[in-house]
Amino acid sequence: MAELLRIYDENPAPKHINKVVEVLKKGGLIIYPTDTIYGLGCDITNNSALEKIARIKKVKLEKANFSFVCEDLSNLSDYVKQIDTTTFKILKRCLPGPYTFILPGGNNLPSVFKKKKTVGIRVPDNSICQAIVKALGNPIISTSIRDEDEVLEYSTDPELIREKWDNLVDLVIDGGYGDNVASTVIDLTTPEPEVIREGKGSLEIM
Known part of the structure; x- marks a missing residue:
């Protein structure tokens, strides 16, 4: 049975963050707030x-398109190949923010x-998401929790x-109501940035 843990976005309590990290280190699954869904x-x-x-998402792991949630761009080189200055400037301008960037995979995946x-x-x-990743010491995998109800599409109420x-999961973090618009997905492995999915992130800053 999943535990519901209330964590406040303005000042996430370290004891609550450590509890989440404990669950993750034991191989547990969590549902957590982001700046989108x-x-x-x-x-x-x-x-x-x-x-x-x-298994939950009904995909083969090696073919799954999960996102890597990082605290910042400092450990990017652990997971992606060397990127050029233009790409880095786009990342710097847009992150932290409601974007998922497709980048070339590195050798340390x-x-x-x-x-x-x-x-x-x-x-x-x-801040909740960032605090968890910082305390864990490495990224967490992320995938959306889509709703079968096509009207809702994404659930927003933690309860x-x-x-x-x-x-299905060990812990659900209640960080307040979530958004119902997913991140904007942009492929930066192509000659020009290519929008794969238009979501919450504005395209004007591209």
């Missing part, structure tokens, strides 16, 4: 947790993602999310 995530270094998420040519990188503008995901 609520996400389903786990520790990127825990293969059994990654497999669990892949976790073993299950070794064959992936590209990775999606997220740095959400959300309702907990009810629905109760038997």
